[in-house]
Amino acid sequence: MAEEGGCTLTQIAARSGLPLSTVHRLVTELAGWQVLVRDEDGRYGAGPPLAAVASARPPAPLLDLRERAVPVMEELFRATASPVRVGVLEGTAVSYVEKTSRHRPVTRLSPAARLPAHATALGKALLAVAPTRTLEAVLRSELRRYTPGTITRPERLRWLLRTVRMSGLALCDRELDPTGRAVAAPVVVPSRSGTAAIEVAVSDLGRDVPSVRTPLALAAAWLSRELAVPVEPAARLSAAGGDPA
Known part of the structure; x- marks a missing residue:
């Protein structure tokens, strides 16, 4: 129907x-x-x-995100032995899937699983390459303070996003929770007018960023290629929970 x-x-x-x-x-x-x-x-x-x-159905780039991200996330998890997330912006928040344990599969997209864009490495990587209207919507919204390290001033966030665009890396240092640190890279998919991001949790930014930079960059490039491949109609329906018949 x-x-x-x-x-x-x-x-x-x-x-x-x-x-x-x-x-x-x-x-x-x-x-x-x-x-x-x-x-x-x-x-x-x-x-x-x-x-x-x-x-309320997820937009097209979300429908096959998990399926295409799973092998990339599994490999990055093996390379770093650290939790991995892949996400996309939905409005001003981040929808994501994650791999947190060797014995657990990558999670599925859930409407209840949302992260604040301004307080996560994943979100900042997405905002750094987001359309201007999306970035401005986030900057105009309330930048909620979750910890003393949360960035709540729009002008500071805007400046940090410039550094993300130059370096290709977004960092989070205990901005969402008191112990959480992470590094993320944007995954730009020009052929689909879409952008995702991939994130690795770390224990110490100064010590761990150099070691995860290369595997993270390779994973971002791999996922970009995966997401650039057109989705067949039957596969899109299946991913959406529909019936291709």
Whole structure:
């Protein structure tokens, strides 16, 4: 029922494999709840609740992010023996997946898993190469203080992002929690007008940054190539939880 013109009862029955009588009963109930709406031609489309869910679906670059990032993250985790995150900006926050243990798989994207962009290495790497309108939206928002090290002054954050653009690395020194330190690099994907970032947790910035710089840069380049490959429609539907048939 995703196409613009909606579907008839017969089409819904054919796609669902349910008897027409069952489809008629279910669709009538859903229409009564306004989950579906019926037009003058007798075709059914998404009502306000379904439209709201559809609008909340992750954008296209997110749909296959985890699948393509997993081998990169696994290799970077093996190379550094440190937790790894890959994320993208959603509004002014960061949506991410992470690899935290050798015995645990990379997590899945979750609407509940969000990081503040201004207080993480991952977020600063993303902001450094984000469109101007996105950066300005973050700078205009409340830059919440999580620890004494959190950057809350827009002008200081803007200056730090310039250094990220020059060095290709973003750092976080106990800005989100009192013990967390990390290094991140942007992953620019020009062919898809998208940007991701990849982050490695470290114990000591002065000691660990030199050792993780090269594997992090290689991982960012690898992930950029992975994300630049076009997604086949069937794979996109599968990643979104849909039915390619």
